[in-house]
């Protein structure tokens with residue numbers, strides 16, 4: 175009896191800890207939602223309340239109809255999707271090569287990839303701005319895609335390499351003996367098995383690009399090609415911050431990210447590897 | 454069906470020589486088993502034949518055609534891996550038909566081929582399952598099915614049964630043997646398992662440290678091991694070795710002095726000088742123990758038979774018989790005694806080494822002398 179009561183207490187404590195974590199983690203999100211539906215009038219007059227006495231969709235309506243936000247979203251989507259696609263393709267190819275082949279300079283290549291991860295981005299802004307402006311890639315979404323891709327590739331390569339490393343070589347060797355070329359074995363056997371890994375890489379890079387502010391701010395000065403994190407800052411004016419509209423824009427910005435993850439989650443949770451080799 | 458010729462093949466990984474000039478010629482339809490201790494290069498040799506490893510030097514020739522530089526897919530060989538290497542995202546049918554689909558076979562031919570193979574292997578009910586939903590034995594069968602639908606020139610097997618339990622291994626061993634009898638396809642089979650090697654092979658290739666030690670029928674390797682390595686490797690429990698010294702030799706017989714003193718005369722000429730060291734080998738199952746041995750003391754006798762008194766160290770019953778560990782002088786040897794063995798540690802027994810069952814090896818080079 176004592177044992178089982180102890181166990182119940184343990185379970186309760188465990189659940190409570192998880193719940194506490196969830197509440198703390200999600201509270202800012204809740205606050206974002208709450209402020210976005212609070213009428214500006216009540217924002218300062220009601221003090222700190224868990225839910226306003228009156229709610230409104232006015233901030234959303236304003237952001238969608240009267241601001242540049244739809245344009246910002248479109249820019250952000252183009253940049254993030256392109257970056258995610260470019261990086262995942264490159265990382266899959268490079269990760270596979272590092273996982274499977276021995277080639278001259280491999281150690282150096284891996285070393286350089288690691289070195290690129292060592293510098294704080296702030297240090298690199300000035301030189302990158304110089305380089306891009308000399309080839310006319312400032313104030314262009316393509317320039318942003320290029321920079322984001324360059325900065326995300328190294329980590330994504332290591333990520334993809336670890337997924338390829340987890341797939342036994344026997345599988346592609348069996349395919350090659352069965353009559354496939356190495357590329358066919360890669361496409362027909364390895365790629366289907368690394369889809370979860372590719373989805374994870376895609377999601378990781380997408381969110382990184384979606385929320386990037388520093389380069390977006392420095393490399394782009396025209397508002398019609400700004401991305402949405404830059405746009406968010408436009409609510410901060412000399413005269414104050416329009417929190418309601420800013421939060422509404424923030425909530426809207428979550429939508430594509432959430433949709434994207436819903437789209438790829440099917441692959442993320444796929445446990446395809448079970449049964450590849452003797453389990 | 455193919456004849457495979459391995460000519461002076463060498464393999465090095467980063468300047469480390471793994472295979473040293475391997476020569477082996479395999480006849481059409483032959484079942485060759487490669488055995489040897491772990492790390493001796495069996496898998497490496499098999500993978501070079503399959504085209505998965507480059508050949509450092511030498512030639513691999515199939516039906517008169519040098520295939521060193523051919524891609525694995527152009528060699529028309531099938532391989533069964535120890536891990537099975539089934540494609541996890543394909544069904545059993547998908548796994549078995551993959552090679553045929555790659556070769557753009559017509560649908561009805563593919564269906565016929567995998568239907569036939571699945572019937573032979575008893576997989577018909579499992580065709581729509583994924584590998585992860587199969588037991589180890591079933592996966593093994595699928596791996597075999599995938600190999601046979603191709604009708605390849607030769608089968609390469611790399612320890613295909615080592616992940617199965619003893620009972621299943623016995624059953625699959627018999628199935629592989631029947632399969633080979635039915636298809637008659639040239640096969641090269643790598644294993645650690647003595648019984649698999651003895652039962653399956655037309656010829657066994659015993660390897661050690663990257664060199665072939667002996668090639669011969671299972672009976673050859675058992676009856677006349679070419680050197681100490683093969684003598685010690687083939688057979689279980691392993692052969693006993695006694696150190697001896699040459700005393701004298703006449704044209705028909707040799708007299709030896711065993712390390713612990715007794716003399717032994719054998720009707721063989723070993724071609725050694727007096728005083729040279731010899732290693733005498735005898736298999737445990739050939740030692741006669743207990744009452745069956747003539748009551749004599751000392752390992753000597755005019756008839757050339759050796760018998761002596763020994764002390765029991767340990768008895769391991771196996772059901773069919775017992776492994777009797779006994780001490781001769783200070784060295785412990787093993788005998789395999791068929792039937793009941795009621796001795797206890799410390800008991801005195803007589804052991805008898807029939808001379809026609811003795812093997813003699815040079816002590817320096819380990820080569821067979823008789």
Ligand SMILES: Nc1ncnc2c1ncn2[C@@H]1O[C@H](COP(=O)(O)OP(=O)(O)OP(=O)(O)O)[C@@H](O)[C@H]1O
Nearest residue numbers: 466467471489490491492493494495496497498645
């Ligand atoms: N890619 C490689 N790089 C370096 N050394 C290797 C490589 N592959 C194999 N070796 C070495 O070659 C030797 C032979 O390996 P191999 O796999 O052929 O042994 P094996 O006889 O099949 O052993 P086992 O019975 O354990 O499977 C081993 O010492 C191994 O470490």
Ligand SMILES: [Mg+2]
Nearest residue numbers: 495496497611
């Ligand atoms: Mg091996």
